[in-house]
Amino acid sequence: MKPSNGTFVYNRALPVEGDYDLVVAGGGPGGCGAAISAARLGARVLLVEAMGCLGGMGTSALVSAWSDTADGERMVVGGLVAELLEELHTRGCLKPGIHPDRWRKDLHSGVAFNPEGLKIVLDDYCARAGVEVRFFTRLIDVDQNNGKINGVIINNIEGNRYIRARAFVDGTGDAVLAGLCGVACREAGRDTPNIMAPTLCAALAGINADVFDSSKQQEAVFKAIEDGFFTQNDRHVPGLFVNSRTTTIMNAGHLFNTDALKCRSLSDAMAKGRQFAREYTAFFRKYLPGCEGAQLMVTGALLGVRESRRIKGEYELNYDDFTARREFPDQIAIYNKAIDIHVHDCSDEQWERYRNEYLSIDRPARGEHYGIPYGILVPAGGWTNLWVAGRCNSSDVKVHGALRDQPACYMMGQAAGTAAVQSLKTGQPACDLDMQTLVESLRKQGGMLPQKTLSRQMTRSAR
DSSP states (O other), rough: OETTTEEOOOOOOOOOEEEEEEEEEOSSHHHHHHHHHHHHOOOOOOEESSSSOOOOOGGTTTOOOOOOBOSSSBBBBTHHHHHHHHHHHHHHHTTTOOTTTHHHTHHHHHBBBBBHHHHHHHHHHHHHHHHHEEESSSEEEEETTTTTTEEEEEEEEEEEEEEEEEEEEOOOSSHHHHHHOOOEETTTTSSSSOOOBBBBBBBOOOOOTTOOOOOGGGHHHHHHHHHTOSSSSSOOOEEEEEEEESSEEEEEOOOOTTTTTOHHHHHHHHHHHHHHHHHHHHHHEEEEEOOOTOOEEEESOBBOOOOSSSOOBSSSSSSSHHTTTOEEEEEEEEEEOOOOOOOSSSSSSHHHHHHHHHTTTTOOOOEEEEEEEEGGBBBTOOOSSSSESSTSSSSSSHHHHHSSHHHHHHHHHHHHHHHHHHHHOOOOOGOOOOOOOOOOOHHHOOOOOOOEEEEEEEEOOOO
């Protein structure tokens, strides 16, 4: 074990555990959707999560609001997402006084929730389904050959372990498992000209929800910029989302030029994000009625990353599919979120681009949606027992700006977990699964899948 040419090669015998049916890497929306759905179908599931709770962006990162769950007439999200919304409502974890039509019917609306409530709900769901959860655990390597994974290496306080399983889902958001396997991926800032900046969200207390008016936030941002209040004149401030009588979630402060695939860049962004959190708390106190007593309680333990690495899949969902509101025979979910690519800098050009793109151009209208096909969950190249779920799906830059949201990630996770169980029961590989059987199974789980035509084969991109 001698260092040479900047590398250190070592061999080490590891304890072997497992014989799981499914290992899911990452306990965010995609990973939770996969683990819970697979366990409910009888699989023995291990879910590994680097933090001390489940929920990912919705809990550890404090991005504690979901949007675009309905199309003005009915819900477009189904299955586990719909369950979670109803459960959070029943437990009093949604914004007080909110009417169920907000998530069951209203077009382009959002629902803020108590992140601690979601943590507990996900704990309960995993326990009832029989998911084995290991917190404070990271995936560090993989054992694979010829498009099949044999096992993964994890690390936690007990050291390194080799975990055997028959199927694997990458719910890391950053395609960590897929990347270790050598799957072809697209990386923001390398394969694309820009990186959508992350934000470090925070929770504020002391808000008077009866006085605070969210519609006044943009006007206040313009006035503060005119006054020279900010250190960064960013006009795009998603702002405060009320989730109780006295608390809000604060989504403010783009951390431009952050590379979410570089540890040093992530570290610098966390420190700067905490500075922004203090600055924006002071802004809301000064400029927004009802926020005079605002107190910064906590910033996220995770950075709110919007874009990093995503796979090249058997199908890549693209902007033409989005604008056509295309349905697919093998769609595993539908969605209606608009293209939501945040500003890349503080320029006039970026602000106008964002306003036109998100608020007007091709924004899904009442009753409209687009399909999410199965092939965006399967890496291209004939993989037999690997799926991805969540932000690392196979989509182009624009569509990724819509599918990165948590409700879509939960639905992709539910599909991936269901597909993994189907594969284990039938012997069908991930790259050649019977789509009609999968769609019918998801419908039985409450999936909103209105396509009239089904197919045994997945939709694939032309190669």
